[in-house]
Amino acid sequence: MSSRKYARTACAAALAALSLGAQAQISGGSVKIGVLTDLSGTYSDLAGSGAVLATRMAIDDFIASEKPNFKIEMVSADHQNKADIASNKAREWIERENVDTVTELVTTSTALAVMKVAKEKDRVVIMNGPASTPITNEQCNDVSVHYTYDTYALANGTAKAVTTQGGKSWFFLTADYAFGHALEKDSSAVVLANGGKIVGSVRHPFPGSDFSSFLLKAQASGAQVIGLANAGADTTNAIKQAAEFGITPKQSLAGLLMFITDIHSLGLKPTQGMYLTEGFYWDRTDETRAWSKRFFEKQKKMPTMVQAGQYSSIYHYLRAVKAAGTDDTSKVMAMMKKTPINDFFAKNGQIRDDGRMVHDMYLVQVKKPADSKYPWDYYTIKATIPAAEAFQPLALSRCPLIKK
Amino acid sequence: MEIFGISTALLGSQLLVGLINGSFYAILSLGLAIIFGLLNIINFCHGAQYMMGAFVAWIALTRFGISYWVALIAAPLIVGLVGVLIERLMLRRLYKLDHLYGLLLTFGLALIFEGIFRDQFGISGESYEVPELLSGGVNLGFMFLPIYRGWVIIASLTVCFGTWYMIERTKLGAYLRAGTENSAMVQALGINVPLLITFTYGYGVALAAFAGVLAAPIFQVNPLMGSNLIIVVFAVVVIGGMGSIMGSILTGLGLGLIEGLTRVIYPEASSVVVFVIMVIVLLLRPAGLFGKS
Numbered sequence: 127m128s129s130r131k132y133a134r135t136a137c138a139a140a141l142a143a144l145s146l147g148a149q150a151q152i153s154g155g156s157v158k159i160g161v162l163t164d165l166s167g168t169y170s171d172l173a174g175s176g177a178v179l180a181t182r183m184a185i186d187d188f189i190a191s192e193k194p195n196f197k198i199e200m201v202s203a204d205h206q207n208k209a210d211i212a213s214n215k216a217r218e219w220i221e222r223e224n225v226d227t228v229t230e231l232v233t234t235s236t237a238l239a240v241m242k243v244a245k246e247k248d249r250v251v252i253m254n255g256p257a258s259t260p261i262t263n264e265q266c267n268d269v270s271v272h273y274t275y276d277t278y279a280l281a282n283g284t285a286k287a288v289t290t291q292g293g294k295s296w297f298f299l300t301a302d303y304a305f306g307h308a309l310e311k312d313s314s315a316v317v318l319a320n321g322g323k324i325v326g327s328v329r330h331p332f333p334g335s336d337f338s339s340f341l342l343k344a345q346a347s348g349a350q351v352i353g354l355a356n357a358g359a360d361t362t363n364a365i366k367q368a369a370e371f372g373i374t375p376k377q378s379l380a381g382l383l384m385f386i387t388d389i390h391s392l393g394l395k396p397t398q399g400m401y402l403t404e405g406f407y408w409d410r411t412d413e414t415r416a417w418s419k420r421f422f423e424k425q426k427k428m429p430t431m432v433q434a435g436q437y438s439s440i441y442h443y444l445r446a447v448k449a450a451g452t453d454d455t456s457k458v459m460a461m462m463k464k465t466p467i468n469d470f471f472a473k474n475g476q477i478r479d480d481g482r483m484v485h486d487m488y489l490v491q492v493k494k495p496a497d498s499k500y501p502w503d504y505y506t507i508k509a510t511i512p513a514a515e516a517f518q519p520l521a522l523s524r525c526p527l528i529k530k
Numbered sequence: 531m532e533i534f535g536i537s538t539a540l541l542g543s544q545l546l547v548g549l550i551n552g553s554f555y556a557i558l559s560l561g562l563a564i565i566f567g568l569l570n571i572i573n574f575c576h577g578a579q580y581m582m583g584a585f586v587a588w589i590a591l592t593r594f595g596i597s598y599w600v601a602l603i604a605a606p607l608i609v610g611l612v613g614v615l616i617e618r619l620m621l622r623r624l625y626k627l628d629h630l631y632g633l634l635l636t637f638g639l640a641l642i643f644e645g646i647f648r649d650q651f652g653i654s655g656e657s658y659e660v661p662e663l664l665s666g667g668v669n670l671g672f673m674f675l676p677i678y679r680g681w682v683i684i685a686s687l688t689v690c691f692g693t694w695y696m697i698e699r700t701k702l703g704a705y706l707r708a709g710t711e712n713s714a715m716v717q718a719l720g721i722n723v724p725l726l727i728t729f730t731y732g733y734g735v736a737l738a739a740f741a742g743v744l745a746a747p748i749f750q751v752n753p754l755m756g757s758n759l760i761i762v763v764f765a766v767v768v769i770g771g772m773g774s775i776m777g778s779i780l781t782g783l784g785l786g787l788i789e790g791l792t793r794v795i796y797p798e799a800s801s802v803v804v805f806v807i808m809v810i811v812l813l814l815r816p817a818g819l820f821g822k823s
Contacts, residue, residue, distance in 0.1 A: 331801030391654035
């Protein structure tokens, strides 16, 4: 062997050893992301296959621009909005397939169940779809990130805006389960704090389809605002039937949890003028438009805030893995919390110790049909709610990780 | 004026809303009762067929500009034809087997249909506008009644009682009833019983699709709209007595009213009340209110 050839071989061997050394920090040789979401039920439009696509886009973009020296894999499954299915699947992924992070998790009950499994097995959980505040309060832990939004931020945006603009008396139409109750509670507090009053509420079975009885009660109450503390098909049906019974526009509706897919499905006629709180709107800046159009080409629908948040959170996670040089949960979590988030989704977003990612939220108003110029041109942004005001302050936190 | 601390205006409006929902229950349970009566098949796809009726109307309007009035006839025909195919190709093979097989087959078909529509149209649903002629509403003094809701009551009661008349009072109906009692004998008298059975299934399915078209302007048209409703409708059929025509119509209307009342008095129980009644009826009259034991 000539000395040159020897030197070349030695260099190659050394390089190989070096890259092996780097890879040894990544368990199983690759970073594996498990997207656990609703692929077939009520929430499959707002999260679902769009969230899987967003995750795939984040992985592909990350590989293309950051050239990581580790492999990235993705698996996905349908949790059917059932907590037991979600926790079993998460356990199987972690134990048998060496999944490093379980993500998305629309429906609070599935999120809470997977958070417990992940804590026990020391893996990362990144949540975008679920809404309830207990995730970062009573049930918080140090392996979880709640990224896109929560009921506090929604109430604080929509209920506050409507009340301060003169909608002082409220009647709540509430889905009769944990999420609906939480949303009603958070919203009532905001209404009262802003000088409004609650004149009544009615709890409807979940899922419902005919809301006319409940709407007639709301009508009889004489409230200026009917707060819809429900989601998905319950909300869209209630809005449609409120218009049918001539309740709107005499009384106004406040959709406390609505997504752009709901507006798209109802059309602008029954929804015009409604206020909503969103963590993301595709048509806000050049950056959001560029990303959303890429998403639209594949999904044929504009992204919801959950799907945009899914991309942003996974990209942030992968970047943290690269910076930390390991997929070790506590080191990655520390890196994720240390690094601010700056992308099309969030500016100076920050993950707090309770797991809450705080970022600006947007108060939007649904456009009149005549003002909508092109497909998916649905919102006017009325106000940007700064990160510090949008989410529950740490001083009010009920999370044991927060030292007071 | 108040009764039990509830204003009569509120009570009146809730009863009327209950009657509207009852009309949907009546027309859907009627279809199920007819199919069960003659075919001995528990048609679990009824909810999916109701959903398909609504979707056919929506597709007809948005893709082809076909109006509500045409869809009201065309959608039941199209979906009924799908029913005829299902009967000819699949159900026919199961008549000699236990009820369970028919139930499993139709349940599987329901999942397939819902899956196809979910894949094509997503889950959020589509909006179908109330037709021009029936938009707006009238003030009844105690409530604002959308004209369309009034139309739902009239249309479904007409179809329900028309169907009852056809089965109980016409020659075709007599063949049907005779076929249910003793099909071999009726066949021996020269009546084509298999054709009669195919027609009956197609008709039952068409009723579901008709209800779907009626529902399209009221509810978001979405792939799961039927599965939310079908369980209640099955309870209605059981309470009325499996296979009883008039029983299913009256029970449907009655339970709609009771559900409406529950919504005034204790809304949280409104989704359970039908099942509580079902338990009581099954304990006291296992054959149902109108069934022959």
